[in-house]
Amino acid sequence: MHKYSFFQRGAVIAMAGLCFLTAPASAQPAQPHRFLATTEKTVILTFGGLSRQAPLQNILNYMQAEKLRGTFFVTERELQRNRANLQLIRSFGQDMAIGLVPTKEGGVQDYCAQIQRIRKALQADFGVSSNFVRIMSGGGNQEAMQEAVAKTGCTLISQGLNVVQSKHKDAQSPAEVMPQIFGKWTTSLNRGEIVYLRTDFYTHDNLAADMLREIKKQKLDNIGYAPQDTADSPDNDSAYHTSSLADVAKNKAEHYTYPVNPDDLPIEMQPEYGANQITDKNFMQEFYRRYIGAPEVGAIDRMLGFSRTEMARADTTGLVKTAPPQTVFLTFDDWGNDDSINKILYVLRKHHVHGTFFIITRNMLNNPNLLRAIASEGNEIGSHTNNHVAMTVQDKRGKQIPVESEEEYKADVESSYPKLLAVVGDMRLDSGRPALTRLLRPPTLAVSRMGAKAIFNAGYTYIVNGSGSTEDYGAVSMQSLVGIMNKIVHDEKGNVRRGAILIMHMSATAKRTPEALDILLTANDNLPEGHPGKFKVALLGDYLQDGYDQSKEQHK
Incomplete structure (x- = not known):
């Protein structure tokens, strides 16, 4: 190369x-x-x-x-x-x-x-x-x-x-x-x-x-952000x-040099760092600790290879438990073209917030400049695998079955991180930590014992689903999408769900996402300080580190 x-x-x-x-x-x-x-x-x-x-x-x-x-x-x-x-x-x-x-x-x-x-x-x-x-x-x-x-x-x-x-x-x-x-x-x-x-x-x-x-x-x-139903800032620099x-x-x-030379990076950024630490003996302990689940993923849907007792103990909150009060996380899945991703970047920039972008790497190398731009604006990068193959799917009888063999899935997740490393491996956020994380979001949020073990042994630190998927790729209207976003970050009383992870998408099919997010963030900006419904936005990588343990019911 x-x-x-x-x-x-x-x-x-x-x-x-x-x-x-x-x-x-x-x-x-x-x-x-x-x-x-x-x-x-x-x-x-x-x-x-x-x-x-x-x-x-x-x-x-x-x-x-x-x-x-x-x-x-x-x-x-x-x-x-x-x-x-x-x-x-x-x-x-x-x-x-x-x-x-x-x-x-x-x-x-x-x-x-x-x-x-x-x-x-x-x-x-x-x-x-x-x-x-x-x-x-x-x-x-x-x-x-x-x-x-x-x-x-x-x-x-x-x-x-x-x-x-x-x-x-x-x-x-x-x-x-x-x-x-x-x-x-x-x-x-x-x-x-x-x-x-x-x-x-x-x-x-x-x-x-x-x-x-x-x-x-x-x-x-x-490519520029030009919303249909809301007034935009006169400082729009998205074009x-x-x-x-x-x-x-x-x-x-x-300018930057592409690809980044992995040999010039510290050992903790190398692809093999943290690999081969998970065995059958310690797997469940590590899974409970390093799996951030989702409310819709449980004993019946999208879990394979776990006993009912194991599934019952796995996280289904999708919340980051150490997050400060009124703090939420914005995340974006898949990959897209400049017209879809650039609009999201502008909305985040407009509201002075950042997000976590989980990237499908199969086609990303056709447009590395766009990934570099995502990180250059203070956003962090995670993996959504290389080929976006789910660990498990439901067959016609309603039974969960694997999609790929262990070796195939292992090759998929192992190939993703080096591709991201080649584009943004040298970049650091304002906090000083790398923009590239070792977080992975599984396609369709599905998890299997075999797949999770492969992910951890590939050096990824956490498997991250979230507290709610907007399913924005199928949104029927702007109003409904904004409503779904609100329900994920707020409880029934309108208070912020502490540590909520909002799952959105950056692909062309999620065409309403930038504007819906703009509406959500504008409404939030207009709330007075101290309002129970006013949230702050943080990055997952600032909390899912240093031995963070999702299995603990409470954190100091």
Whole structure:
């Protein structure tokens, strides 16, 4: 796995605007970047194919009207034949970078020379200094081109989204193209994602600009929080913007190196730490102590491999017993796209509270910037397993049965933590403790003896269900969802349930969650201090530590 830091070897030289041929001869081939490692709320627009002025003019006009920023890759051929178009790009204030073109017999030195020639011309003729390179097509010796990018100290750019596909060349409208570019679950662009659009490809001169317009409307504008039924703060900073590659490179405060090197982390963060401590002999003692249950999970539903006596002793409160009075915990399950998660982040930021995000890691690595952003805003991270496979399900006869074998489930939970570690393992909260916890929430809240043992032996410290699931993925109305949230954090008299854990979801299916949470938190903010229904929000990791024991009826 390669690093998605901004620059490959020679980064300091590159930032100074120079791509030298002095890198070691043994430099490894550069790997293409689908995104830049940043927590900035931005999407990176890049363009190629600058031979036709009409579609290029349409794109530049639209970008100027919408205040969009982007990078246009320039090839040697375009420097020779299309200088007027390049001057047009610069007149609109847009950025440029190096477009590397394969040749039939080109070697490493040939491609190094091509990069240097383009770079020199961009500097001399257009005042642009760039260390970003895109290979403009297939063919040629791709490995030699990648090595040349590394030897010149440059960064190789690919894309997370390629807008242009050959089958759409003669398309007449975005409606023909959009459904085939974006699948059902790709509801938005990703933070720091590189989008690529070839301007001169379509037969229809307006289509490239029209595609950019529709992508912005359908997959970028929807990322910002814009509630339908409540007034929002005038300081709403949830919207994403667009950037050029150079814009993001300059914003160093948002940079990070991905993946984090586990060897550089303290021993307590290593995946194997705390593993292999649970045996059949001590399992139940540890389970009672380290299992925070749920009211709906008990002797009949979602428990497997326990005797009735054992199930009766297991926690069903879902409450953190050492929590101070009027303290509750906000938690979010699954994974999602930027349009669902970014709205939650804004609501938490707006109300100056934080939550625990239990992540399904299977698809998370497609968008590590978003996970990094969650932690950078003071939220903590836990696991929701890698594949979201429940430990047990109910068959047609109403009997609980295992879903996976012991080895399969063991592999699932063991693979989750290292993926989280690779993105946020180096991050710490304001309190000084790691943002990444060893807390795990089991899918569907179901638990089995076999699965729980595997979780503890994988190094997780607590299995955390909660005092109430909102089931927000199936909410029928905003009013009903807010009502459910209120019932979980308040008792029948309207008093705060001390230590309540509110279970919510961050996926696209829970589309009402951000606004419902905003309503709940706004109402809470408006209560006077000392009101029995006014709650405070804390993080689970601050209490589920130092030998916390859920089996004790009372805690000092």
